Amino acid sequence: MRKPRNFDAELKALEDKAKELRSRKVQQLGELVIATGADALTAEELAGALLLLTETKDASRREVCARRGAMFFQGRARRSASANDRDTRGTSAQSDRTQPTSGGTGAA
Template identity: 90%
Template sequence: MRKPRNFDAELKALEDKAKELKNRKVQQLGELVIATGADALTAEELAGALLLLAETKDASRREVCAKRGAMFFQVRARRSASANDRNTSSAPAQPDRTQSASGGTGAS
């Protein structure tokens, strides 16, 4: 005989997954605001700019914004890749130790 499904547990798991996805999306949007420097704007300015773009029906204007956004991510990816190249060619970091201003090592 088949084991009956626990719909309550399945529903709870789906709700938890949806909540986790929403939290991740909010975190990523916050990181995007910071990465673009838009965190220097007031909340009203940022909301206004986003509303302006969201309400824009002009496809060419949206395309310009999309191209700028794509270029932003390409530049970031290149910077990240070159930073990783520099980090792998330098001496490995020792996370367990910190170096004091006098040059010795000590615990934090």
């Protein structure tokens, strides 16, 4: 005979997992705000900027934001990788990071 399922225990485990995932999401969003420098904004400014983006129906504007976000994450990955390369490759890592001074100032 099969053991009966304990639905209450399964439901409690699922609720605990959902709570843990929500908590992790909130923590990661806070880390993202800090990493982007948006923690220097007031809560009202940050909320307003996020509301503007969520209310935007213009697909091209959203695409621009998505590309900037992707570049942000790629830049962080490269910085982490270059720090690791410095330990293993020595001086060749320095030449990889050299940037021309005649380039633009970057996105505003």
